[in-house]
Amino acid sequence: MSAETIRLLLADDQALVRGALSALLGLERDLEVVAEVGTGEEAVAVAAELRPDVALLDVEMPGIDGITACARLRAVAPATRVLIVTTFGRPGYLRRALQAGASGFVVKDTPAPQLADAVRRVHQGLRVVDPALATDSLVSGESPLTGRESDVLRAARDGASVAAIAGALFLSEGTVRNHLSSAIGKTGASNRTEAVLVADGNGWL
Template sequence: MTTLLIADDQTMVREALAALLGMESDFEVVAQCARGDEVLPAISKTRPDVALLDVDMPEPDGLSVAATLHKEFPRVKVIIVTTYGRPGWVKRALDAGVSGFMVKDAPVDHLADGIRRVMSGMSVIDPELVVESTMHGSSPLTARETDVLRTAADGASVDEVAATLHLSTGTVRNRLSSAIGKTNARNRADAARIAEENGWL
């Protein structure tokens, strides 16, 4: 019996996935979470074999949770299940140690087969996402530029970004300027939008 945790902030989607996967004779859904910060405590308590995580969850997002899970619970296999796959998300997911990356509009038997394949030691990534990710390439931003742009994306001022990241305002301005240039953006809001659309943030 393969035990599953499902984390998705959309209640109807989460419960539908749990009901459909629960109908499979070799699966048991042992936990459901609506937020990223609920996942680690639930995994610690229920010890599932596989965690199905949505990317776009509140506090923190699914990719951040996946990276933490890989470090703290390496035995738990992680499959990202999302409504849409942005090109940069596949690379971030693989860097975070996930075993699979699938889209929600796939048939449930496709997801069930993916879970079984992951449990047998294979990786499962939606082929269309692989092609799209390859076409768009990886992020042109450095890790430091990404941190600054991510922090500034919500409209924080240069001073606020500097204080949050413990950097000088000059360093923040330089990294924002570099990010704007690398994304061919008009300004930092445009750079953040472009980076977000490509899954680089």
């Protein structure tokens, strides 16, 4: 392995996508995939052990998502740069990823040569963001939801009752109802199910 080789960690819960990314990036002379994992927890653990140069993380993974994994990975392996590679080009995801310490954010249909170039640029300390997504992010603005409103909507995703949400978040039922009501108003929704869809669609959760 030459000194110029960039060591990569790939994290994606879809084995087929993970394998395709590994095969494509492995064709590049200066890139070497040193590990492939399927969850955010594994990505953090492997990064702490192997200290790769760049970690490519998917957003949607079981357990902790790629953005949460990014923040934890940067804490245990601060020299590892993170490039978020996702199917979901949502403006809110971009903002959250950058806040979590990601150096780049690209969508999965990025052509292989451009993806390889994004890895190199991130490794050099540059920031790489999909241009269309960056524009959408500027237009959409910040999430209007508070941290607690976001927590309550996440807990409501699977149709949980107010009592169940209150128990899970250690809040009173009245407080949960207030947060839900506020979130519904801020998202322009007519009910909490619609509020979850709007917030998810904008990448706010």
